[in-house]
Amino acid sequence: MVLGAGVFRIGSSVEFDWCGVNTIWALKKNGIEEAIMVNYNPETVSTDYDMSDKLYFEELTLERILDIYDKENPLGVIASVGGQIPNNLALKLANSGVKLLGTSGQSIDCAEDRSKFSALLDQLGIPQPEWSKLTTTRDVKEFVEKIGYPVLIRPSYVLSGSAMRVAYAEDELENYLQLATKVSREHPVVISKFIETAKEVEVDGISDGEDILIGAIIEHIENAGIHSGDATMGIPTQTLPNSVLKTIEDYTYRIVKALEIKGPYNIQYLVKNGITYVIECNLRASRSMPYVSKTRGANLIELATLAMLNKKFRDVKVTELPSIPHVGVKVPQFSFMRLSGADPVLGVEMLSTGEVACLGENFADALSKALQSADFKIPPTGGSVLITVGGEELKKKMVPIGKALREMGFKIYATEHTAETLHKAGVNNISVLYKVREVGKSPNIVDYIQGGKIDLVINIPTPNTVGKYSDILKDEYTIRRLAIEFNIPVVTNLELAYALIRVLEQRGSNESSVRSLNEYMDSLKWKFW
Numbered sequence: 001m002v003l004g005a006g007v008f009r010i011g012s013s014v015e016f017d018w019c020g021v022n023t024i025w026a027l028k029k030n031g032i033e034e035a036i037m038v039n040y041n042p043e044t045v046s047t048d049y050d051m052s053d054k055l056y057f058e059e060l061t062l063e064r065i066l067d068i069y070d071k072e073n074p075l076g077v078i079a080s081v082g083g084q085i086p087n088n089l090a091l092k093l094a095n096s097g098v099k100l101l102g103t104s105g106q107s108i109d110c111a112e113d114r115s116k117f118s119a120l121l122d123q124l125g126i127p128q129p130e131w132s133k134l135t136t137t138r139d140v141k142e143f144v145e146k147i148g149y150p151v152l153i154r155p156s157y158v159l160s161g162s163a164m165r166v167a168y169a170e171d172e173l174e175n176y177l178q179l180a181t182k183v184s185r186e187h188p189v190v191i192s193k194f195i196e197t198a199k200e201v202e203v204d205g206i207s208d209g210e211d212i213l214i215g216a217i218i219e220h221i222e223n224a225g226i227h228s229g230d231a232t233m234g235i236p237t238q239t240l241p242n243s244v245l246k247t248i249e250d251y252t253y254r255i256v257k258a259l260e261i262k263g264p265y266n267i268q269y270l271v272k273n274g275i276t277y278v279i280e281c282n283l284r285a286s287r288s289m290p291y292v293s294k295t296r297g298a299n300l301i302e303l304a305t306l307a308m309l310n311k312k313f314r315d316v317k318v319t320e321l322p323s324i325p326h327v328g329v330k331v332p333q334f335s336f337m338r339l340s341g342a343d344p345v346l347g348v349e350m351l352s353t354g355e356v357a358c359l360g361e362n363f364a365d366a367l368s369k370a371l372q373s374a375d376f377k378i379p380p381t382g383g384s385v386l387i388t389v390g391g392e393e394l395k396k397k398m399v400p401i402g403k404a405l406r407e408m409g410f411k412i413y414a415t416e417h418t419a420e421t422l423h424k425a426g427v428n429n430i431s432v433l434y435k436v437r438e439v440g441k442s443p444n445i446v447d448y449i450q451g452g453k454i455d456l457v458i459n460i461p462t463p464n465t466v467g468k469y470s471d472i473l474k475d476e477y478t479i480r481r482l483a484i485e486f487n488i489p490v491v492t493n494l495e496l497a498y499a500l501i502r503v504l505e506q507r508g509s510n511e512s513s514v515r516s517l518n519e520y521m522d523s524l525k526w527k528f529w
Contacts, residue, residue: 001074002027003086005044006060010229010350011055016083019264019285019301020046023081028053032075036100039082060091066141069098076101078308080108080284081301087112087284102263102308103283103458110175111259111281114154114190124258126251127277129270133193137177140191144173152348153177154280166194200224200231200279201240203252204292206300208307209263209416209437211252211319215292215300217245222346222493224270224279229287229350232370232496233330236293238322239361240271247276248435255281262291264304268302288330291357294517295328296321297524326520329366333374336484344480345461345492359520361513365501370441376489376504382412383455385444386433388418388479390472396422399493401458402427404501413448421511428518436475449482457483457490458497 002023020037023263023418027035034049037052047055058064060082067079076099079086087108094105110116115133122128129152132143144151165176174281177189200220206213219240221232237245252267259281261263266286268279284302293300296433299319303313313319332352337343342351356373360366371378379385385405389398395418399433402422405412412430414422419430433443433448447456459479483490489498 001036002078003083006085017044018290019081026302039491053450107259111283113526129193140341198224199271206304209262211313226346227350230346231353235328256300329370331370368503379455385456386413386454389460399425436478
């Protein structure tokens with residue numbers, strides 16, 4: 001009996017349905033005579049009449065699943081392929097006498113409960129950002145005074161970073177604590193140090209209780225602070241040294257063994273100044289499982305199903321996943337155009353409503369394809385770019401981008417102070433536009449955006465000002481919102497801006513290669529699909 005993903009919403013979409021369907025197929029392939037699907041979304045493939053042997057179009061609640069379990073008396077229940085909804089029910093089902101296939105309910109609870117997992121990491125001697133379990137507001141404030149702002153407020157048992165927030169001051173901390181306790185009433189909230197300008201990396205993998213396979217070490221393009229569902233990701237990693245990769249592998253093996261995982265898992269890491277920290281671990285399929293499987297040429301869910309049936313990877317002669325000659329990049333897709341007034345600035349709570357993954361001969365090739373597939377219009381050579389950023393430090397970081405754009409023949413528009421910083425650094429011929437609030441003065445940013453004179457907007461706000469209000473911040477928001485409404489691509493993240501420059505620089509020399517997924521898979525020296 002397989003529990004599906006339930007309702008589709010931000011954070012849970014077709015990727016978990018892919019996992020559910022592949023689990024059904026794998027069960028049939030491994031001799032299970034009757035595979036039962038429990039799901040209640042008519043838009044999913046898993047609820048198609050011919051996908052499973054028996055479909056229960058019922059809500060995914062403890063009472064209903066227990067009713068079906070009593071009626072069907074199945075070999076067991078798989079709760080680790082449908083995302084957060086069935087995962088949240090795992091421990092309750094196990095305590096009600098349901099036989100869970102794969103990882104135990106106790107292990108799932110240990111990973112999902114923020115305080116229990118943090119305690120496990122301390123026991124294993126694996127670094128993590130300093131943390132504390134919420135007891136009273138007074139204790140929290142004392143802890144925050146000790147470690148200093150910014151801090152991350154993290155509820156347990158939630159999907160897509162719901163109610164997760166970064167607080168930069170005491171008033172934000174109090175507001176976010178109230179929100180977090182409302183969203184996750186039964187479980188503790190953990191306060192941890194938010195490590196700024198750190199690289200985020202995650203691992204998707206599977207284990208059969210003996211052999212542990214790492215499907216991929218996935219590098220986020222954006223620094224930590226952007227939810228993994230909103231991040232641009234690359235396989236294989238592009239900038240991480242071998243020493244960091246070895247550390248990530250070591251920590252992964254130790255965590256998987258400690259939690260006695262049998263099935264899929266996802267672990268998220270931070271890397272800064274050569275130190276690797278663990279953020280969290282999910283003992284279920286992740287939203288990136290289809291992306292990893294198709295990039296690596298190995299169906300991780302099919303292998304995970306073997307493990308959940310108490311079979312071994314060695315039975316099918318899979319003990320490692322060889323390297324790949326291509327690059328896979330996944331980018332998020334957003335619906336800001338349809339959400340009136342929404343600000344396209346990303347953070348720790350997920351906002352994307354879809355994802356696109358593409359394969360390419362190299363990183364720039366794959367990223368170029370993925371961006372275009374997500375309806376991001378890459379500016380034409382010789383086009384115009386508006387650069388406007390907040391804070392002196394960010395302005396200086398924009399200099400290499402400004403120089404690269406000028407060398408490629410782009411026309412650069414900027415606000416007064418950004419233009420001054422670029423000009424002092426040797427970036428010449430910049431056209432200054434008046435700010436949004438300087439109404440009546442020409443040339444004005446609003447007129448140029450509305451008049452279709454801008455092909456790309458790079459607007460990067462200072463991190464600790466998102467959600468606050470002042471004339472400058474209102475201007476920044478207006479620029480981003482206008483660009484969205486006039487279908488102009490907006491980049492609000494520095495690392496993504498640098499990656500886009502790589503795409504633009506290699507556009508001429510790197511012929512875009514279009515090959516089918518099957519062609520990429522056939523070019524691998526091995527295949528388990």
